[in-house]
Amino acid sequence: MSGNPFNSTFPPWMCGFKHLEYLDLSSTDLKGNIPSAIGNLSSLNTLRLSNSHLEGKLPNSLGSLCKLRELILYNNTLSGAVSEIFRRFRRCNIVALKKLDLSYNQLSGQLTDSLGKLSSLQKFYFPTIG
Template sequence: AWNASNQHSLLAFKDAISFDPNNSLGNWSPNVSFCKWIGITCSSPHMRRVVGLNLSEMDLEGAISPLVGNLSSLQTLDLSYNRLRGSIPAEITQLSHMEVLRLGANYITGTLPPPLGNLSALTDLQLKTTNIT
């Protein structure tokens, strides 16, 4: 039960993190099933698709990789209370199953990707204390 695309996208996400002071992503390794990685929730029963990425309050620094948009089954993305910079990748708007998007309490700047309205399943959007316009 291995999904190469999900693993590749998650490793790209890790690569975009420049500083991980608590080694929160320490077990994010190709040698470990990504469904066992810290912060990852996979769908059941087959555990093949990433449905949750929750790395809030981990003091992560860096950017949000555009490849997060390839996690096509993602329902929850919570990166709040970190030190992430840069902008929200437009690719996030491809995640049509997204229900929860929390990016608040970061140093994210720029504008909200206009097609965010395409996320028809979105019920929880939290962007407080960011510099998004």
């Protein structure tokens, strides 16, 4: 679905696919917050929501996506502390994550020791923090 102009908020029905493994809504012009129902996508191993107009903090339910290998969220206006993002994944000890891109957002704070627990991480794109 990448590149299709939704020009709306995140479609709630999209969070009902419990067996979905790959979701790419990059460059779809999505607006608003990432819904907490995203945590229902428990089989997801790739989540790409880059190049849109998503804003606000990442939902706590993101920590329920224990099978994630790629989390690509660059070029939005997501906010909050970077340490909170890593704290969300404590729930399932997400060690399978291989690629994480948080660049070009409005994140704040410092990296914590939690990053070291992502032992499979191969690519990490980090925002400039002011």
